[in-house]
Amino acid sequence: MSAAAAVPIRARAVQQPFDVERIRGDFPILHTRVHGHPLVYLDNAATSQKPRSVIDAIVRYYEGENANIHRGVHYLSQVATEEFEKARETVRGFVNAAQSSEIIFTRGTTEAINLVAQTYGRAHLGAGDEVLITAMEHHSNIVPWQMLCEGKGAKLRVAPINDAGELLLEEFDKLLGRRTKVVAVAHVSNALGTINPLKRMVALAHARGIPVVVDGAQAVPHLGVDVQDLDADFYAFSGHKMYGPTGIGVLYGKHALLDAMPPYQGGGDMISSVTFEKTTYNKLPHKFEAGTPDMAGVAGLKAAIDYMNGIGIAKIAGHEHDLLEYATEELGALPGVRLIGTAREKASVLSFVLDEVHPHDIGTILDQQGIAVRTGHHCAQPVMERFHIPATVRASFAVYNTKAEIDALVRGIRKVREVFA
């Protein structure tokens, strides 16, 4: 028996050297051909592709475990409940929450932020109070707060950014006032790629006793996130941007805050007893999980986290950082290209515009070469306004992307220039 054969099958879990080709082999969709070209998928900030292990976990759930959780004494219900709670523990470990009861499953980042706005926000905001956000937020970290403010007669304040797309920390600090009741900020901007100095922002807000809600949708896939180290009060993210399925996401919240909050939706699972006169709510985390949850989605999310842990978040981040640097250099050197978002600290996202050519036309021409990028305002219209542009082209990277794909993008942009010459 050779030495190689003795390597256990689970060796992946103890992290092998980074091999992008082997990783690409884990993602069935990457073999797709588009308009006669191999797919070059650079729209990962919108949603990432899913490895075989995630797809299999969902199939396995329906083939072997499907039953409603927390409700039955029968075998399958117990298996499903156990797997569901195991997944919660996996998520807890992944973001280093103190307790698994601080992990609430939601439909995604959007629902998680709405949950906080409609529970914590409704309970703590009054007329004249303020919510502070930043100028680089995704619509899902703007609109829920606007809706809250509208209902309460409160005000939405916006911390400005500079021309590189970096938060002006001093201005942010100045905007933290006596009336500020909540701070809501992106950890990483989806339109610009900026990584915010979150730890310092949280410290500034906490110095005034203000809790911080973090939109981590673009951070969790690319950075190692430790909610305790950040000292974030709430932290929201989506499974589908981190190799997991759609329809499942997470709200982390500090136990004391969650415990004191009123529930979000009413229904089954979130109660401990119901009479027509009075209902007592269930304990955490169930208080915030009304109704039958997306159990298959949770199984897929667990598999996605296992997959990321198998590679190692540091290796994922390192590879993506190399890609971003390479792409920044190669695209930045093309005539007529202007990069939008040139912060010193960035993750995974390269937004740009091309002189004289609208992003929508660029998107169509790239698509003809099999290259998938996002063109548009990226659900961040205020960011577009800040840079006086209607839209950008955005290439965003994941663990399975390669430098050869960035070369394809560069060739694609050259082709755009030819068409518009």
Place this chain on the structure above:
Amino acid sequence: MPELRDLYQEVILEHSKAPRNYKEPAGTNHKAEGYNPLCGDRFTVYLEMDGDAIRDIGFQGAGCAISKASASMMTQSVKGKTKAEAHKIFEQFHRLVTGHSHEDGSEDQAELGKLAVFSGVSEFPVRVKCATLAWHTLEAALEGQQEKVSTE
């Protein structure tokens, strides 16, 4: 497989770079604004109506090559036409870019004239909204609609 050159025909590229009637006519008495939230295209169409006739027309705004060229060539094709004639041209144009132009055998494509260069759009369904934004805006201006038209 759809070909890029079918979409980005020389005439279209040329109009997108040097749009015609890119102005607000002095005698403007109708106007409307059109917006495509998907890509941020935004145009205003101005009309100087003389009774039922389009005496002068112009447009301003920003958008992709397809939407801009379409707006430019639209102004050329409907200038001097009546409201009903303009409406009929739009109907034909719409059938052309959605790939339905041959369904109705009785239809005479001749009225489209130069607008026929937009036939390639039918191979790129996501770009139909780009090609028709200015036309929807024109319809709104003709109807004297005050509300901004949106393609969504």
